[in-house]
Amino acid sequence: xxxxxxxxxxxxxxxxxxxxxxxxxxxxxxxxxxxxxxxxxxxxxxxxxxxxxxxxxxxxxxxxxxxxxxxxxxxxxxxxxxxxxxxxxxxxxxxxxxxxxxxxxxxxxxxxxxxxxxxxxxxxxxxxxxxxxxxxxxxxxxxxxxxxxxxxxxxxxxxxxxxxxxxxxxxxxxxxxxxxxxxxxxxxxxxxxxxxxxxxxxxxxxxxxxxxxxxxxxxxxxxxxxxxxxxxxxxxxxxxxxxxxxxxxxxxxxxxxxxxxxxxxxxxxxxxxxxxxxxxxxxxxxxxxxxxxxxxxxxxxxxxxxxxxxxxxxxxxxxxxxxxxxxxxxxxxxxxxxxxx
Ligand code: SF4
Numbered sequence: 001x002x003x004x005x006x007x008x009x010x011x012x013x014x015x016x017x018x019x020x021x022x023x024x025x026x027x028x029x030x031x032x033x034x035x036x037x038x039x040x041x042x043x044x045x046x047x048x049x050x051x052x053x054x055x056x057x058x059x060x061x062x063x064x065x066x067x068x069x070x071x072x073x074x075x076x077x078x079x080x081x082x083x084x085x086x087x088x089x090x091x092x093x094x095x096x097x098x099x100x101x102x103x104x105x106x107x108x109x110x111x112x113x114x115x116x117x118x119x120x121x122x123x124x125x126x127x128x129x130x131x132x133x134x135x136x137x138x139x140x141x142x143x144x145x146x147x148x149x150x151x152x153x154x155x156x157x158x159x160x161x162x163x164x165x166x167x168x169x170x171x172x173x174x175x176x177x178x179x180x181x182x183x184x185x186x187x188x189x190x191x192x193x194x195x196x197x198x199x200x201x202x203x204x205x206x207x208x209x210x211x212x213x214x215x216x217x218x219x220x221x222x223x224x225x226x227x228x229x230x231x232x233x234x235x236x237x238x239x240x241x242x243x244x245x246x247x248x249x250x251x252x253x254x255x256x257x258x259x260x261x262x263x264x265x266x267x268x269x270x271x272x273x274x275x276x277x278x279x280x281x282x283x284x285x286x287x288x289x290x291x292x293x294x295x296x297x298x299x300x301x302x303x304x305x306x307x308x309x310x311x312x313x314x315x316x317x318x319x320x321x322x323x324x325x326x327x328x329x330x331x332x333x334x335x336x337x338x339x340x341x
Contacts, residue, residue, distance in 0.1 A: 003061035004298075006271075006305035012298075013230070013259040014064045015057050017050060019075040020265050021338040025099050026135040027123075029162055029191060030337055032199055037332045043266040047081040049285055053263065054085060056294045060302070064093040066119075070265075070337050073102040079113035086114025095119060097160065101138050103145030111152040118149045119158040124168045125178055133167070146182050157184040158245075163206045164191050172211060173218045176244055187233045187245035193313060193321050194273050200321045208248035212236070215244075230257040253310030261302075264338055271301065274309025278333060 004012040021039050023031060045053075054065060065085060072078060085094055095117040096110065103110075103120065110118065122142055124130050130139035149157050159179055163169050172188065179186040188211055193200040215238075216222050225235040225243060232254055233245030248254075255272075262270045267282025279301050284294060332338050 004302050006302055008256070008306070008308075010257065010305070011259050012057070012061050012261065012302045014066075014261070015054070015062045016066045016068050016260060016262045017054075018068050018070065018263065018265045018338065019050075019072045019078065019081065020044070020070045021332065021335070022074045023070040023099070023337050024074060024101055024136065025071070025138075028133055028199065029164065031335075036335070036337075039264070039266045039332065039338065043282065045265060045267050045282060045285075047077075047084055049267070049282075050081060050263075051084045053267070053281060053285065053294070054088065054091075056291055056298060058088060058090045059291075059295060060298060063090055065091055065095070067096040068262075069097075071099050071101070072096055073098050073106050078106075079109045082110060082113035082115050086116075093117070097121065098145070100142035100145035101136075102141075104141060104148045107145065107148035107152040107154070111154060115154075117156050117158075118154050119160055120146055120149070120184070121160045121162075122146070122175075123161050123164075124171060125174055126171075129168065146184065149184075150182055157182060159184045159186045160189055160247075161186060162189045162191055163211065165204045165206050167204070169206045169211075169214075172214055176215075176238070176242060179244070180242060185235075185243055185245060187247055189247040190250040192249050192273075192310075198321050205250050207251040208234070208246045209251075211246055230259050232260075249310050251314070253308075253314055255308035255311045258308075264333055268333055269298070269301070270333075271305045272307035272309040274313065275307055276334065 026032070082094070085091060094115060096115055097119045098121070100120040100122060103118070107118070120142065123133055127139040131137050159175065159182070161168070161175055163172070175186050190207065191200060191205045212222055219238045221239055222236050225237055227235065232247045232249065234248065235243055235245045237243050262273070263281070264270070264278065267280065267285065268278035269281050270278040279297065281294070281297070284297060
């Protein structure tokens with residue numbers, strides 16, 4: 001089969017582009033600190049630069065792009081970038097992950113610009129719990145944002161929920177019920193030890209097995225959806241046909257099929273969520289590199305890719321947070337809010 005393959009035969013297909021490292025929430029598992037080091041403004045890629053890089057990635061086989069952040073809706077004039085990307089027919093999937101706060105005012109603009117799908121991060125249905133988790137008081141805006149996504153005509157909407165023991169693991173069924181009303185498919189994500197999750201510990205992880213047991217106790221027999229995909233979520237069906245997903249990155253990683261890479265807002269390209277080093281694409285881009293030179297750089301890096309970050313972490317005993325605050329402050333590119341989770 002054609003395409004650009006890494007050392008494990010994994011294709012380069014899926015590019016996550018962080019358009020800003022800023023966020024309007026301070027979630028406990030992602031941005032728990034008071035102060036952060038932000039990327040210098042002049043280093044943030046312009047839309048035309050992102051578009052040029054996406055063209056190069058498309059030539060190498062990428063056909064799925066997801067815009068992330070930080071919170072991508074904080075990026076000024078984002079519909080301008082979406083229009084530019086939506087005009088590329090080779091991108092068969094163009095999606096965005098948002099925390100939902102600004103979707104009430106922006107969902108229609110995203111749809112009009114050509115965005116295909118929206119995923120909203122939502123960890124709780126309880127406003128007081130939301131405030132504790134995110135240190136912001138904007139739960140109602142997130143729910144309004146989800147309603148606006150449906151009103152704007154989006155389908156295939158997803159809700160991403162990071163499940164943490166003793167924090168929100170009593171809401172699994174309630175979130176599925178809420179998802180039906182949006183409508184949106186809920187995906188439960190095992191709490192991961194990446195980036196800014198400096199307060200992570202294994203005992204706060206609710207495993208996929210545990211989640212399935214809890215949901216089976218409420219709903220009855222749960223059956224896996226039979227499908228071949230490189231998507232990170234395993235999907236399951238409740239007896240009434242409702243489908244939900246579980247992303248078991250911590251206890252049952254899926255690196256074997258991983259076709260994802262990440263571009264930060266300032267043009268560093270990371271081959272794995274856990275990678276400590278990225279490839280600077282901004283410098284050659286701004287230095288006038290030809291398309292062929294950029295293709296050679298990207299191809300060379302992908303063909304040498306060995307990353308299986310989550311599997312390596314699983315193999316470790318006495319697992320603790322991946323990174324300490326000091327190293328995150330030294331290199332903000334290690335933050336999940338910089339590279340887009
Ligand atoms: S840990 Fe790295 S290689 Fe594994 S699925 Fe995540 S991004 Fe892909």
